[in-house]
Amino acid sequence: MAWTRDQMAARAARELEDGFYVNLGIGIPTLVSNFIPEGMSVQLQSENGMLGMGPFPYEGEEDPDLINAGKQTITALPTTSYFSSADSFGMIRGGHINLSILGAMQVAENGDLANWMIPGKMVKGMGGAMDLVAGVKRVVVVMEHVARNKDGSESPKLLKACDLPLTGTHVVDMVITDLGVFTIDKKGEGGMTLIELADGVTEDEIRAKTEAAYTVALA
Amino acid sequence: MAWTRDQMAARAARELEDGFYVNLGIGIPTLVSNFIPEGMSVQLQSENGMLGMGPFPYEGEEDPDLINAGKQTITALPTTSYFSSADSFGMIRGGHINLSILGAMQVAENGDLANWMIPGKMVKGMGGAMDLVAGVKRVVVVMEHVARNKDGSESPKLLKACDLPLTGTHVVDMVITDLGVFTIDKKGEGGMTLIELADGVTEDEIRAKTEAAYTVALA
Amino acid sequence: MKKVYSDATAALAGLLRDDMTVMCGGFGLCGIPDELIDAVRESGVKGLTVISNNAGIDGVGLGKLLDTRQVSKMISSYVGENKEFARQFLANELEIEFNPQGTLAERIRAGGAGIPAFFTKTGVGTKVAEGKEVREFDGAQYVMERGLFADLALVHAYRGDTEGNLAYRLTARNFNPMMATAAKVTVAQVEHLVQPGEIDAENIHTPGIFVKRIVHVPVREKRIEQRTTRKRAEAGAETGPAAAGGGAV
Amino acid sequence: MKKVYSDATAALAGLLRDDMTVMCGGFGLCGIPDELIDAVRESGVKGLTVISNNAGIDGVGLGKLLDTRQVSKMISSYVGENKEFARQFLANELEIEFNPQGTLAERIRAGGAGIPAFFTKTGVGTKVAEGKEVREFDGAQYVMERGLFADLALVHAYRGDTEGNLAYRLTARNFNPMMATAAKVTVAQVEHLVQPGEIDAENIHTPGIFVKRIVHVPVREKRIEQRTTRKRAEAGAETGPAAAGGGAV
Numbered sequence: 001m002a003w004t005r006d007q008m009a010a011r012a013a014r015e016l017e018d019g020f021y022v023n024l025g026i027g028i029p030t031l032v033s034n035f036i037p038e039g040m041s042v043q044l045q046s047e048n049g050m051l052g053m054g055p056f057p058y059e060g061e062e063d064p065d066l067i068n069a070g071k072q073t074i075t076a077l078p079t080t081s082y083f084s085s086a087d088s089f090g091m092i093r094g095g096h097i098n099l100s101i102l103g104a105m106q107v108a109e110n111g112d113l114a115n116w117m118i119p120g121k122m123v124k125g126m127g128g129a130m131d132l133v134a135g136v137k138r139v140v141v142v143m144e145h146v147a148r149n150k151d152g153s154e155s156p157k158l159l160k161a162c163d164l165p166l167t168g169t170h171v172v173d174m175v176i177t178d179l180g181v182f183t184i185d186k187k188g189e190g191g192m193t194l195i196e197l198a199d200g201v202t203e204d205e206i207r208a209k210t211e212a213a214y215t216v217a218l219a
Numbered sequence: 220m221a222w223t224r225d226q227m228a229a230r231a232a233r234e235l236e237d238g239f240y241v242n243l244g245i246g247i248p249t250l251v252s253n254f255i256p257e258g259m260s261v262q263l264q265s266e267n268g269m270l271g272m273g274p275f276p277y278e279g280e281e282d283p284d285l286i287n288a289g290k291q292t293i294t295a296l297p298t299t300s301y302f303s304s305a306d307s308f309g310m311i312r313g314g315h316i317n318l319s320i321l322g323a324m325q326v327a328e329n330g331d332l333a334n335w336m337i338p339g340k341m342v343k344g345m346g347g348a349m350d351l352v353a354g355v356k357r358v359v360v361v362m363e364h365v366a367r368n369k370d371g372s373e374s375p376k377l378l379k380a381c382d383l384p385l386t387g388t389h390v391v392d393m394v395i396t397d398l399g400v401f402t403i404d405k406k407g408e409g410g411m412t413l414i415e416l417a418d419g420v421t422e423d424e425i426r427a428k429t430e431a432a433y434t435v436a437l438a
Numbered sequence: 439m440k441k442v443y444s445d446a447t448a449a450l451a452g453l454l455r456d457d458m459t460v461m462c463g464g465f466g467l468c469g470i471p472d473e474l475i476d477a478v479r480e481s482g483v484k485g486l487t488v489i490s491n492n493a494g495i496d497g498v499g500l501g502k503l504l505d506t507r508q509v510s511k512m513i514s515s516y517v518g519e520n521k522e523f524a525r526q527f528l529a530n531e532l533e534i535e536f537n538p539q540g541t542l543a544e545r546i547r548a549g550g551a552g553i554p555a556f557f558t559k560t561g562v563g564t565k566v567a568e569g570k571e572v573r574e575f576d577g578a579q580y581v582m583e584r585g586l587f588a589d590l591a592l593v594h595a596y597r598g599d600t601e602g603n604l605a606y607r608l609t610a611r612n613f614n615p616m617m618a619t620a621a622k623v624t625v626a627q628v629e630h631l632v633q634p635g636e637i638d639a640e641n642i643h644t645p646g647i648f649v650k651r652i653v654h655v656p657v658r659e660k661r662i663e664q665r666t667t668r669k670r671a672e673a674g675a676e677t678g679p680a681a682a683g684g685g686a687v
Numbered sequence: 688m689k690k691v692y693s694d695a696t697a698a699l700a701g702l703l704r705d706d707m708t709v710m711c712g713g714f715g716l717c718g719i720p721d722e723l724i725d726a727v728r729e730s731g732v733k734g735l736t737v738i739s740n741n742a743g744i745d746g747v748g749l750g751k752l753l754d755t756r757q758v759s760k761m762i763s764s765y766v767g768e769n770k771e772f773a774r775q776f777l778a779n780e781l782e783i784e785f786n787p788q789g790t791l792a793e794r795i796r797a798g799g800a801g802i803p804a805f806f807t808k809t810g811v812g813t814k815v816a817e818g819k820e821v822r823e824f825d826g827a828q829y830v831m832e833r834g835l836f837a838d839l840a841l842v843h844a845y846r847g848d849t850e851g852n853l854a855y856r857l858t859a860r861n862f863n864p865m866m867a868t869a870a871k872v873t874v875a876q877v878e879h880l881v882q883p884g885e886i887d888a889e890n891i892h893t894p895g896i897f898v899k900r901i902v903h904v905p906v907r908e909k910r911i912e913q914r915t916t917r918k919r920a921e922a923g924a925e926t927g928p929a930a931a932g933g934g935a936v
Contacts, residue, residue, distance in 0.1 A: 049611050165564065
């Protein structure tokens with residue numbers, strides 16, 4: 001019994017704090033916005049130039065001039081402000097965003113992150129991912145614990161060292177997978193620590209599916 | 220018979236072209252705005268964050284929030300835009316201003332300019348002068364030909380080399396004094412050239428009051 | 439000083455030549471100067487280096503210049519939502535220089551502001567930093583990136599006045615303001631052409647000094663890449679704020 | 688997340704300590720956070736390094752902190768319109784670091800945008816470049832300047848909402864927007880406090896993310912340093928556009 005995508009998003013939402021400014025990546029991280037606790041003020045930043053992102057528009061009310069970084073139609077809120085891409089990434093690079101929640105292909109035990117290219121495959125580019133992981137104060141990765149290969153086999157994604165080209169080095173603070181939660185002492189020597197197990201998941205299962213070295217400190 | 224301050228300003232105004240964006244320094248350069256030819260579109264930039272500077276306000280209509288870089292109350296025009304100091308100097312440093320007209324203490328024959336400090340005296344700072352001379356495409360200096368000392372003697376201001384601390388090196392394109400007009404090949408080897416005499420001024424008088432080497436090419 | 443041109447072709451007259459560098463505003467298909475792109479296509483100019491965050495989609499935006507093989511190099515952060523792009527890239531017919539999106543934005547801003555180079559922590563330790571100077575400041579590593587300046591910038595704005603002052607709408611602002619500052623000549627297409635004074639002076643996003651030519655292009659069809667909506671019935675239930683970002687993955 | 692404080696003293700509670708670095712918005716006396724400066728004065732905090740384009744005049748603005756000897760160093764572009772400043776400076780009681788105005792603005796902008804250093808041609812070959820790296824790019828010389836980041840930024844805005852979004856008025860904008868981005872904590876004093884949504888989202892000059900605390904200070908007397916006017920009778924005759932600038936001289 002691993003966590004569902006919604007359960008992973010709900011767990012990630014527990015990293016939010018009142019007054020936080022947060023950037024959410026596409027995929028599971030987007031779902032985190034559904035789990036912001038009632039009464040908590042969290043403003044979502046979209047790196048294409050918007051702070052205070054609202055929900056998707058009602059059908060028929062889509063505005064081509066109002067999209068998020070995933071190029072999806074969205075809406076504004078009373079708190080919303082718009083700005084240029086340079087100002088947006090000044091905000092990101094300058095460390096003003098409290099939290100970035102994004103997906104990953106691989107995470108290493110030292111906090112290295114790979115999520116933008118697979119050599120030999122068509123490379124679409126890194127978009128804003130490198131800026132986000134380098135600039136945002138705290139980076140939480142939400143991903144499946146292992147990659148499912150075409151032949152049905154599984155490959156670990158939590159590694160001693162990433163073998164895919166890096167998005168950033170020493171950037172990840174926390175990894176939430178369908179099996180559990182790890183913290184990473186990205187700037188120090190503390191390495192990776194398993195702090196939570198998903199419902200019904202055992203330490204042994206995680207051990208078997210994790211290449212990275214980690215200590216265990218379950219609550 | 221040297222030129223008056225107004226005549227110097229009028230001569231400087233002949234350097235304006237239709238569509239120019241211009242920054243005018245305090246003193247005589249400010250007077251240039253009185254000599255913009257009818258029908259010519261010239262927008263004045265004020266480096267504290269305004270493009271399209273209007274005339275002084277009518278008495279009683281001064282607005283403390285609307286000042287120029289000399290901290291004088293001014294007015295806006297229909298073309299006016301406001302921006303931050305960073306954006307203003309991005310405009311200046313980025314070479315978007317066509318012409319800067321400003322005063323000087325000393326100008327050297329290679330285009331070096333000194334206009335911000337006299338060692339031993341109270342130094343107020345360079346303000347935006349260094350940015351303007353470094354960033355604006357064309358720099359015209361308007362100044363008295365010689366400095367009048369306290370003992371009644373005169374010191375040349377057009378020098379082989381400035382002895383006051385520099386505002387910029389190889390930055391001045393033209394010098395308009397009360398006695399005449401000089402061009403300077405600031406980035407090349409062409410040196411300084413006397414191209415005009417003020418009404419009733421002789422080459423001999425200029426020669427006597429100029430330390431800098433120059434060639435003569437009167438129209 | 440007349441800045442207003444009758445149509446996009448007239449606004450680009452005399453500005454286009456082979457092998458030039460062109461900046462093109464927009465994020466995805468949002469805020470792209472589509473009519474100006476069409477005019478570039480019609481001109482037949484070739485060998486373009488195009489600086490743009492994205493490369494359009496098949497048959498839309500910069501996709502049109504890819505179809506006609508007028509682009510030889512893209513400087514972008516995220517591309518390939520375009521089959522023809524992928525084909526040319528994989529066939530080595532098209533060069534692509536990937537920049538992190540924020541680095542790209544800052545390089546353009548720097549180019550326009552007379553900054554030839556700056557340091558950023560984005561990309562340190564990655565392919566992006568290869569061959570570039572990396573330097574430590576206050577205990578952290580930064581990579582040196584260069585300013586970008588183009589021969590021509592094509593931008594889209596919602597409103598523009600005859601002096602060239604521009605205002606953008608919502609997230610259609612994106613790369614347009616910096617690009618307007620970072621080229622020898624900037625040409626703007628505007629949805630609404632107004633008289634000076636009609637755009638509030640405090641809310642002009644791009645001062646007229648940066649815009650040499652302007653053309654009025656009343657709204658055409660604006661394309662949406664990802665039409666995401668919520669149903670009225672569902673409102674409030676499963677649909678929290680819509681968030682996306684983080685580039686790839 | 689409550690950002691609104693009842694008065695300037697409350698808005699600065701817990702933020703002030705000796706020897707800290709404080710950015711202070713404004714150009715001359717235009718757009719200065721005067722009420723916040725008063726509160727700093729009342730706190731008695733000492734040894735301040737103040738980053739501000741100017742240093743006020745006697746008894747007004749930062750002049751008040753100079754009178755009480757609370758400032759040990761100024762990082763500015765133009766000062767000394769203040770007798771007490773001149774006295775302290777000539778007596779070596781006050782350190783001053785002069786920055787070209789554009790370099791100062793850019794250093795602050797860089798600090799807020801995570802740029803630790805950048806290159807500019809301003810000041811090359813002058814005292815400003817002494818002791819700094821000078822490097823050639825594309826045949827021209829540039830000096831490397833560092834980003835500035837403060838412990839505290841005090842800014843003034845015309846309108847602010849409870850989320851911290853700010854809009855400035857006319858030339859009172861000046862250094863305020865960059866400073867708002869370049870400190871651990873930014874406190875804004877606003878003439879009009881409004882609800883979110885009341886400032887047009889496209890025309891928010893400083894997004895609320897940068898502002899931690901906000902205090903409503905209905906307009907007090909705004910001082911004018913150089914009151915220049917034209918007489919109605921003379922209108923149109925001798926009075927073209929009023930221009931000034933170029934810093935010193």
